[in-house]
Amino acid sequence: MNSHRISYTRHPFEQNNPLAFIKIDVDHSYQQHAHDFYELMYISEGKGILFIERQSLHVSEGDLFFIPPGTPHMLQRQDQDATSAPLQMLNCLLLPEVLAPQCQEGQPAWDLEFEQIAAFFRQSTSWLGYREQQHEFARIMYGMHVNQQHMPPGYRHKQYILLLDLLHTLYVQHQFSYPAVQAKVDHPAEFAISYIETHYRDPLRLDALCSWIGVSPRHLQRLIKQATGQTFVQLLQNVRVLHSCELLLETDWSVQMVAAEVGIQDMKYFYRIFKQHCGLTPSRFRAERASREKHTGVTQDASMRDD
Secondary structure (H helix, E strand, O other): OOOOOOEEOOOOOOOOOOEEEEEEEEOOEOOOEEOOOEEEEEEEEOEEEEEEOOEEEEEEOOEEEEEOOOOOEEEEEOOOOOOOOOEEEEEEEEOHHHHOOOOOOOOOHHHHHHHHHHHHHHOOOOOEEEEOOOOHHHHHHHHHHHHHHHOOOOHHHHHHHHHHHHHHHHHHOHHHEOOOOEOOOOOHHHHHHHHHHHHOOOOOOHHHHHHHHOOOHHHHHHHHHHHHOOOHHHHHHHHHHHHHHHHHHHOOOOHHHHHHHOOOOOHHHHHHHHHHHHOOOHHHHHHHHHHHHHHHHHHHHHHHHHO
16 A cells, blocks of 8 residues: 555653553554554454555464554454454554664673664564564563553663563564464455545555455455445545545635645546536635525524524
8 A cells, every 4th residue: 555645653752761662452443554663563462453564464462563663554453242352452662763773892792782683673674573482572561561550660771671682582583473474354345444434545546455455356346335335436536525525614725735635636636526526616615615604604693683
């Protein structure tokens, strides 16, 4: 999927602390996003599907992923019934400076050894996945979680030591890398509709979405048609026109800015689909709505004076 419009998330790192640790319960799914820091995502409970770059992977308790800055990803809970275990993850976040080269002449040997490990992860341009063998990730991640909760004296130093332990464990156990088997989404139409409604700003294509979630374009078209009465293209157009109407009424942006915000760069195409759906050009739509609201306001004021 094209990622140039992917939402970038921020995290409020503590002052003078380039490490953060959070526990997250995933009720349904997160919006696809990226960030400018490293993320170590550990699945501590439940099952789900991780959508990362152009792949979709089944994940479950014990899986851990190293996600570099700028990598688009999204996690979705796999089972939605009340009896299934919740999807929970423990995340260690670290700013790029943690893995930056820091070795200087005369430093202790253990610093030089860590630089080898840091360089391996620093130079990783794509995500890395691991599946634990003997709860070795759980031991470290839950240790970080407890340490973060209670914050004893020196807890920041302990978090750093635990991070070194985790990175070393991943470095020496690279042979246990995650099996990248394409996952299939249980409810592809529901997922596709939700994805369109959330990512309508992106340059979406049916074939790219299908290859991502593991279904054929013909099958997904049929499922979307059954669920909405619309084709993939019609649904995407409707969502984009709906949001463009909101922007025309709620902002003073130019029509070109509105079109770009909903993911359309071709202005002739935007004018055509907008008029097909609304019966008016964007400018005329904005003017008539403004006139109607003004007239309604005047009428209400007159009614209040009469009372």
